[in-house]
Amino acid sequence: MRPTRRAYLAAIGGTAAVGATAGCLGGSGSGSESADLPDGCDVGTLESVSSLPRPTLGPEDAPVTVEVFEDFACPHCQTFTTDVYPEIKSNYVDAGDVRYRFFDFPIPVDETWSWAAASAARAVQDRADDETFFAFTEGVYENQGDLSENGYQIVHDLADELGVDGCAVAAAADQEPYREVVEADRQTGSDRDIPGTPAVYVNGELLDDYQWDAVSSAIDSQL
Template structure:
């Protein structure tokens, strides 16, 4: 059921950056809504002192090969990439320490209501609990794509071992919006127009975000 829903979400997007199939936006949704915390009994207040310098990353920080993935948490293609292709990249290249893998936000946004709040919530998890928690939260969030809610984000927080109320506060007040927009500006300077956009040592992966294509680009650098 989940895989079918993700496929439907991805179906309407067209060509992104440098020939890579991906999401181009056309933002839907109503921004500025107050977050419904669902079953979580949270009194939301603006988080203090967010770590705006935090960069979600995995692998060897000194690796010769650096992979940057520009993503929008409301892009169906980004969900497909993260849930169906990134696990292979992680197993073959990240976990053995062969590369450094970095997440960069690029809120197009596909959905104006959720793109920045989910990105902010994810960054908050990583800043407080570390990179593994960030990627665990991101995976759980992508699994809920298309039905984002305070309830879904709280559940994703629990999956990552994070405080649901802190995550919901980050989603409500988006303290990491500036960091996400800075990522987006850097992506635009690199030529990103759609997501996901994958770069290997500064060069865009051509033609596809499939694990095979990304792996070939990494192997060429290794």
């Protein structure tokens, strides 16, 4: 069955709200045993990609840069992306005040989907643009609670809805041809000693809280 972008929010919302400022610190070790790609998605072996531009929104000369490290299986990242990121975009990015940069940091919370969703999202970026990448990531987070059971169909359908080849994106989740790109981001986060995800930086300063009030206050202090 084709998933809807907000179908699973209610199911995981309570979990995400617990200890919201702490973020995700470690993983459950769970994951899918094998790929169950959608019917007709035999695309062959995808070519590995070693580098991609940083997924970014906002003008290069914006006075404030917000950088966020995320794990697609982290419920706190789901809360941030569905509740806080849209506020940052509408209030600051669209106004030209913030340049927003995304970094992958698979802890991993989930041994399969922390990595697989990241590779799927980079496949969308590679085949479309950064705007489409961010729209796709929102959709993945909104369906986060069902990734372990139906993840390949979810990323396929979300990509199709955005005009990107869903079979290629589902295959990217399975084969992880962007693993080197994701691992490079993870190393950047490790080098910064980030304490967990989401890790939010405003003009290079790591915030101790990812909630909207804390993020908006930090941005306003730089404007």
